[in-house]
Amino acid sequence: xxxxxxxxxxxxxxxxxxxxxxxxxxxxxxxxxxxxxxxxxxxxxxxxxxxxxxxxxxxxxxxxxxxxxxxx
Amino acid sequence: xxxxxxxxxxxxxxxxxxxxxxxxxxxxxxxxxxxxxxxxxxxxxxxxxxxxxxxxxxxxxxxxxxxxxxxxxxxxxxxxxxxxxxxxxxxxxxxxxxxxxxxxxxxxxxxxxxxxxxxxxxxxxxxxxxxxxxxxxxxxxxxxxxxxxxxxxxxxxxxxxxxxxxxxxxxxxxxxxxxxxxxxxxxxxxxxxxxxxxxxxxxxxxxxxxxxxxxxxxxxxxxxxxxxxxxxxxxxxxxxxxxxxxxxxxxxxxxxxxxxxxxxxxxxxxxxxxxxxxxxxxxxxxxxxxxxxxxxxxxxxxxxxxxxxxxxxxxxxxxxxxxxxxxxxxxxxxxxxxxxxxxxxxxxxxxxxxxxxxxxxxxxxxxxxxxxxxxxxxxxxxxxxxxxxxxxxxxxxxxxxxxxxxxxxxxxxxxxxxxxxxxxxxxxxxxxxxxxxxxxxxxxxxxxxxxxxxxxxxxxxx
Numbered sequence: 001x002x003x004x005x006x007x008x009x010x011x012x013x014x015x016x017x018x019x020x021x022x023x024x025x026x027x028x029x030x031x032x033x034x035x036x037x038x039x040x041x042x043x044x045x046x047x048x049x050x051x052x053x054x055x056x057x058x059x060x061x062x063x064x065x066x067x068x069x070x071x072x
Numbered sequence: 073x074x075x076x077x078x079x080x081x082x083x084x085x086x087x088x089x090x091x092x093x094x095x096x097x098x099x100x101x102x103x104x105x106x107x108x109x110x111x112x113x114x115x116x117x118x119x120x121x122x123x124x125x126x127x128x129x130x131x132x133x134x135x136x137x138x139x140x141x142x143x144x145x146x147x148x149x150x151x152x153x154x155x156x157x158x159x160x161x162x163x164x165x166x167x168x169x170x171x172x173x174x175x176x177x178x179x180x181x182x183x184x185x186x187x188x189x190x191x192x193x194x195x196x197x198x199x200x201x202x203x204x205x206x207x208x209x210x211x212x213x214x215x216x217x218x219x220x221x222x223x224x225x226x227x228x229x230x231x232x233x234x235x236x237x238x239x240x241x242x243x244x245x246x247x248x249x250x251x252x253x254x255x256x257x258x259x260x261x262x263x264x265x266x267x268x269x270x271x272x273x274x275x276x277x278x279x280x281x282x283x284x285x286x287x288x289x290x291x292x293x294x295x296x297x298x299x300x301x302x303x304x305x306x307x308x309x310x311x312x313x314x315x316x317x318x319x320x321x322x323x324x325x326x327x328x329x330x331x332x333x334x335x336x337x338x339x340x341x342x343x344x345x346x347x348x349x350x351x352x353x354x355x356x357x358x359x360x361x362x363x364x365x366x367x368x369x370x371x372x373x374x375x376x377x378x379x380x381x382x383x384x385x386x387x388x389x390x391x392x393x394x395x396x397x398x399x400x401x402x403x404x405x406x407x408x409x410x411x412x413x414x415x416x417x418x419x420x421x422x423x424x425x426x427x428x429x430x431x432x433x434x435x436x437x438x439x440x441x442x443x444x445x446x447x448x449x450x451x452x453x454x455x456x457x458x459x460x461x462x463x464x465x466x467x468x469x470x471x472x473x474x475x476x477x478x479x480x481x482x483x484x485x486x487x488x489x490x491x492x493x494x495x496x497x498x499x500x501x502x503x504x505x506x507x508x509x510x511x512x513x514x515x516x517x518x519x520x521x522x523x524x525x526x527x528x529x530x531x532x533x534x
Contacts, residue, residue, distance in 0.1 A: 024172070026172075027172035027190075028172055028173065028174030028190050028191060028260060028262065029172070029190065037188075037209075038188050038190055041187075041188035041208075052155035052156070052157050052184065052185050053153065053155070053200065056200075057200035057204065058153060058200075060200045060201065061153050061198055061199075061200055062151075062153065063228070064226055064228050065140055065141075065153070067228045067229045068226075068228075068229060068273070068276070069229075069276070069476050070139075070140045070141075070380060071140070071141060071151070071380075
């Protein structure tokens, strides 16, 4: 589903929700959503091999590094 | 107890502890009160990988990072810029995050694209530009650009406009510190780590104005004054941060490597051509031609090199390179011969050089990723390497690409300080001890395979 909204809702089993609520008490995570987002992002970034740069970005960074004398 | 790490890329012991000491009241006070010393960098002593060695406690070999570019395996000159995705080990903030500690991480290379962290993260100077997602959480980007619309990751050098570049570096650093101070004040954090790249840029471009020993030395009081006022500005920002830190905050000032005057650049591929290792079809098209601009006869070439602060020399090995010619059984022998030849390179006036040549396996317990067959520190890093060719001489007094007054030196600095603790010791140490030190202050004693121990004397601060 494509949406313009910045956030959307997913369903979690209530016992799991409560478990997370308990786990994050007194920690830096301010909500269950905060925690779940963190964990999912962590898994997704470690689990994909997506290229970090597109060709244009890479050129930009390489040009700057070249101007600083790091390449060649 | 919490830890705040302020990273000054390239900060050199001679400047911070001696030459500029009197201009830097905050750093000097911290040095006198805390424990400080030289911090031996990793091999190679270069920004990437050094900050990640500091952040993970792992060697460049384990990280598989050997500089600002990695070779695309099996290619001759296809390069890849390292990104956060290349870091396969947990950083200290990853480890602390699993213990529910919130971190503020600013510009620690390589950290683009931004990886999630419990807390806040701003990416480093390898970020293409501020149009990209450069923060975690993503919304932080808007706050930063609202408050600091001219936020910059790095500067781009245009050789003739030196004064403007200096002003640009000044503004970049000042903005990053102001942003960091605002985040420290307004956000909740248990661990803080920022890196300022401006010091490195200042050293590389303006070292000639403060080092009378350098062959490039220029007596220009205005430039010297600007150089010093840049450091004063950095010091005053550190002072502002200190005001925000309470007695329970251990402050670590660190640098990833040091700097010294560049004596020149040695045209390594040109030398390899003369020695018969690299063969060209036809003539060299122009002075300063890079590998990409040359028509190389790979089927008759045994080796080629990449330039930079150190030389990376690759052998053209059968089955590994597209047109490899060295049989894998002959690699050892070929390496030994080439090592001896490289070690015998003398200076422009026939002077002896203290050149170090080693295979990665000699430097690291584990060697991951694509690496060169030899690492070469010409004259102990005083001469940088030019990969380009087409010069009348192999010895270039200026760098072949970009401006360069300074090269890297092995020793950076560290200062460990806590308010109201008077220790005043000087103990030299190594970059491998920073990550274990940080974890020790949070009582994380499982060191995750890190080879270093906490900095000597850390217990004075507990």
